[in-house]
Amino acid sequence: MTATAIGNSLFKVATKQKAFMAILVMLLGMVFSRTDFYTAYNLLDMLNSTSILLILAFGVTLTIISGGCDLSIGGILVVAGILAIKLLNVMPMWLSIVLAVAFGAVVGFVNGFLVVHQKTEPFIITLGMGLLLTGIAQQLTDAHPIPATNPDFMVIGNGDLHGVPNLVLIMLVCFGLSYALMRFTAFGRNLYAIGGDYEVARYSGIDVIRTKWLAFVISGAAAGLAGVLLSSKLNTGSPVYGETTALVVNCGVVVGGTSFAGGIGGIPQSALGLLVFGMLDNVMNMLGIASYYQVLLKGAVIVTIIWLDCFNQKVKREAV
């Protein structure tokens, strides 16, 4: 095999398994600079900070695999969190949590209506929805974080079970559930079909509208759950996390190998993609990189990965 052939196949692997490569690079880098990266404490801490984003990613993955996307998750996140905290004052904790998640599901339902039933372009209409919700969030809190009145609430986001943080456990449960959903149920497999080829899926008798619609509902509910957990962790309802979260999570999912084209990817890939960002944050902190450089690096990573995704598709398209 010539040098160019080897180079070509390495390039192919690198562009296909971008998340894996990125993580590998970071892991190797850490071996040489700060080995205390490899402590259980640090790794758990890293997982903990990324857990909420991971839960968001699991929900969004469903919509992206079926050929859409959901940029309203940031807005759902903040409103659900605030809702949970406000409702704590008037009802038992479990009920306020359930209602917050249900709120997310309702927003997801509206998204589904607009995107699937009305056949609107998903990316910008969910962006608009996110904006709407962010505004509502700020209105509800008057831009001041509102503290929770129920001390038990804090435990969810901050406690741990035998050293493993609750958030990580919840995230793992969500991981398991969504993985099973996508891999082992008809619903999940149908989502892949719809994203892979809408018409073929329709001709095969799959109820494309209802299935894709449900994906949005689940994405909304997941965002609702994430919102509750975030509020619990911070012990306040804060309107801060809005817009950029949505874009970062959607990008992270693509980074992991779930393409916007639909039909490709899955929950483990999305997890990997978000971990790239989580790890990037952690690594940059450990290396003492100034926060502004961190922002720069993150932006550069996002552009590079999406660029590679587009470039791959271009090469496929222009192959003559």
Place this chain on the structure above:
Amino acid sequence: MEAAGADVILSIRDVCKTFPGVRALDGVSVDVKRGTVHGIVGENGAGKSTLMKILSGVYEKDSGTVHFDGQRIERTTPHQSMQSGLAIIYQELNLVNTMSVGENVFLGRFREMGGMRGTHARAREILDSIGCKVSTGRLVSELSVSEKQMVEIAKALSFQSKLIIMDEPSSSLTGEELVELAKIIQQLKEQGISIIYISHKLAEIFEFCDVVSVMRDGRIIDTKPKTAFTRNELIAKMVGRTIENEYPPRPQCVGAPLMEVRRINTRKLHDISFTLHRGEILGLVGLVGAGRTEIVRALFGADKVRGHEVLIDGKPVAIRTPQDAKAAGLGFIPEDRKLQGLVLPFSVEANISMASFKKFSRLGFIRKSIERAIAARQVKALKVKTPSARVPVRNLSGGNQQKCIVGRWLEISPRIFIMDEPTRGIDVGAKYEIYVLMKEIAERGGAIILISSELPEVLNMANRVLTIFEGRITGELLPEKASADEIMTSALGMGRGAA
């Protein structure tokens, strides 16, 4: 309506289907007997795929009756059709590329199969029964065409199909793969499954089929056991058509060489070289997928193709983009006018003027009055039927839309005019007008490369024909001297120039 005999699995009577501007099916009637392999032959545009799509539920017939397995079929969907035992394997395969083989076989039936394990296990069984060794876990995108076909066959079998329609199954198969397919067909027949085999490849028709029907102009012309046909007779019936005053007299002004093309090589095309003369209409004839459009796209710089040479008037010209082509004097009417040719929401005027900016702009500014005059001139010259030039071009009928594209290029008088299916989906009157136009272009010294799936059109308009088969030029014939049969034979890869 006489009841179909018990040995008839599919009975079609007087089925008609019209699309805007085209009468695709004009009273199709045929019976397919159980347990037979029934071949259907016909050239491009005869109506075969329309008929199949009606049977499978993608389209709805306008009139006529269809009886399948004793039941009358009305208003069905592709899924229902499959479930009732009628399966189709399309030329453009109906699989989800991003999913595995096993899942594609049971697409939408995941639960009934008992999840992944059941799906893959049962898919494995079916694939084994047709001798296909592809692993059920592989992604469909990685498979060869022949393997994909087997997956489709497995899909059809999984529905306990009684009738399987294969639309051009062998168009992309190698010799060995064809042998495999033959075995499978034999197997299916032994299991009592009936097959409709649509193909251009007469060798296979004669080999596999028991009965053959010839389709032409939206009708089934003849149905006989294959032994009652000779190959020549088949071709004659596929092509035969009395040609009256549908065409203007052929232009007779072929002059000196104008353009020389050398060695276009891509994944699909092999060593394409030819010469084009002044005043000549050169026809490219071949089956769908033979590579005709790829050749002209390479010429026009529409696809990224390198390594070939183009000489115009003896001088080499580098054409890398459509702009280069335009500057070199080429014009291009693309195959799909709606997706590639027109900007549908824009006005007739804007669509006509969009290639001639140099003519109606000065120092980068548009001179609206000249643009308007250009559009008006073309509308008048081509007799485009539109209430005004400011109407959105999507309102016009197909023929008039096509005229807008022709007018767009005529305005800059290209010396070499490439036309890819210029009269597709156009009513007869507009077609004639376009033929007259082509004649005028040739008589003024321009040259036309004409791609058309309607053989009579090429036979009547072209001075010279190149037949393309599987990416190669297999023949060069003169319609004035050669017969339609000869040209068709060459296009099917069976002529003297065939590999």
Place this chain on the structure above:
Amino acid sequence: MQEMNSALGAGTPDGSVAPGARRGALRSTATLAQDYLVLVMIAVLVLITAAVEPKFLLRANLVNIMRQFGPLIMVSMGMTFVIIGGFIDLSVAGTINLVAVVTISLIQPLGQVPALLIGLAIGAVCGLLNAVVILSSGALTQAEALFLTFGMSTVFSAFALLYSHGSTMHFWDIEASKSVFEGIGGGNLGPLSVSFVMFLSCLVVLWIFQEKTVEGRYIRLTGGNKTAARLAGVNVSRAIVLIYTLCGFMTGVGAIVLFSRITTAAPVIGAGYETNAILAVVVGGTTLLGGKGSVVRTVMGVLLVILMSNCLDLLNVSTYLQVAVKGAILVLAIWLDNRKRV
């Protein structure tokens, strides 16, 4: 010809205007209605607010409205071209941040005019970078452009943060003359504010570009049908470079007007401009599908957005709720825009 066609019998349509015509007529009535809808809404909003809150008609308030035009209208006019071309630009916030902090920092060392010119150049360069990224990746759709430009926004914002070390710079920190900027921010030319005059001149130039030039038409064709445009010989790549560079430049102008008005430049002042600009463009009636639209429509859209903010302010509606309302209107506008296509 007509007789011959109809003589050919059923199923052969005559060559005249097809049944699509009737649909087409309905569709254009809808577009017409939508155009006037925006104007009507503006009128209604003005009337209602003037009735409820007479303060609205005070000269000070009207001047205030004119002033607010500055930054958003500039950015939105630039964004219009990107959207007409069939793409989108989410990087305007980052560009504003970068242009603002760099320009203000250069007034002292280089003088205000060079600083101004450099600021504009930076805006254009940011736009150019966007175009390069998009072209080199082969991105064809709005969705891909959305994510790529979002990434670029983060990069530009990061540069702004790094350059300024996160600090805000104020006019009162600068000893050198800032008269040009002060003029832009608060000066008057006769009865009109300088920024309003700037806006008017930009509008005229951009409108001429959009309607009367070949490049403007190329942009429209690219947005209408990239494939057809390309096959007709339009240089689609050049059109893409133009739309993003122009948007970047106009964003630079907007940034300068912005920090001139508030006399400070923080590396985060651009926040929210991308959504506001897109909102203004969509509400004004330029379709996200590309190919159609006008800067004039966008001006109406911005007017509507600003008037709405103004009215809601006077009615004591909180800013946050206003953000929510904007989001709701965006969703509504896109939904309706989409229905036009279907």
